[in-house]
Amino acid sequence: MKDGTKRLARLAILTAIGVVLLLLGSVLPAGRLALVAVSSLPVCVTLMMYGIKWALAVFVLTVLLGALLFPGAGVIMFAAFFGYYPIAKSLFERIHSKAAGWACKLALYSAAFVMYWLLARALFTFTGGELAWYVLYPLGAVVFVLYDAAYSSLIRFYLVKIARYFS
Numbered sequence: 001m002k003d004g005t006k007r008l009a010r011l012a013i014l015t016a017i018g019v020v021l022l023l024l025g026s027v028l029p030a031g032r033l034a035l036v037a038v039s040s041l042p043v044c045v046t047l048m049m050y051g052i053k054w055a056l057a058v059f060v061l062t063v064l065l066g067a068l069l070f071p072g073a074g075v076i077m078f079a080a081f082f083g084y085y086p087i088a089k090s091l092f093e094r095i096h097s098k099a100a101g102w103a104c105k106l107a108l109y110s111a112a113f114v115m116y117w118l119l120a121r122a123l124f125t126f127t128g129g130e131l132a133w134y135v136l137y138p139l140g141a142v143v144f145v146l147y148d149a150a151y152s153s154l155i156r157f158y159l160v161k162i163a164r165y166f167s
């Protein structure tokens with residue numbers, strides 16, 4: 001099989017995996033956040049295998065297919081933060097200063113939080129006792145730091161244990 005054909009087949013499979021994970025997130029609301037976060041792994045694998053251009057293509061296709069097949073909060077969370085985070089993480093970790101890299105990551109988290117908060121308030125009605133943003137923002141920041149650390153561990157695991165099987 002030619003390299004271009006093999007790459008196209010792998011990209012299609014990775015996109016399909018991302019869409020299926022988003023679908024599971026819309027069907028299983030209890031695990032929505034975790035499944036949406038995990039659905040960014042195909043973007044990350046694409047980034048490591050083929051680079052930023054192809055990772056962006058998988059991200060955009062996953063968002064478009066997800067929005068067409070099952071629009072909802074999971075697709076919005078994926079498009080607003082989780083889907084492109086592996087690409088942003090890769091770029092921010094190239095910065096020589098760790099403090100500057102983390103400042104960029106936290107700025108991205110802040111922008112995504114504000115965008116998602118405003119979008120969710122405009123599109124969806126909140127029922128019951130709504131948690132204030134000033135409670136959710138710091139809790140989300142702690143979860144984001146843990147998410148970033150877990151993502152780094154998954155990347156190391158992929159590179160050490162799995163990547164050699166996809167050469």
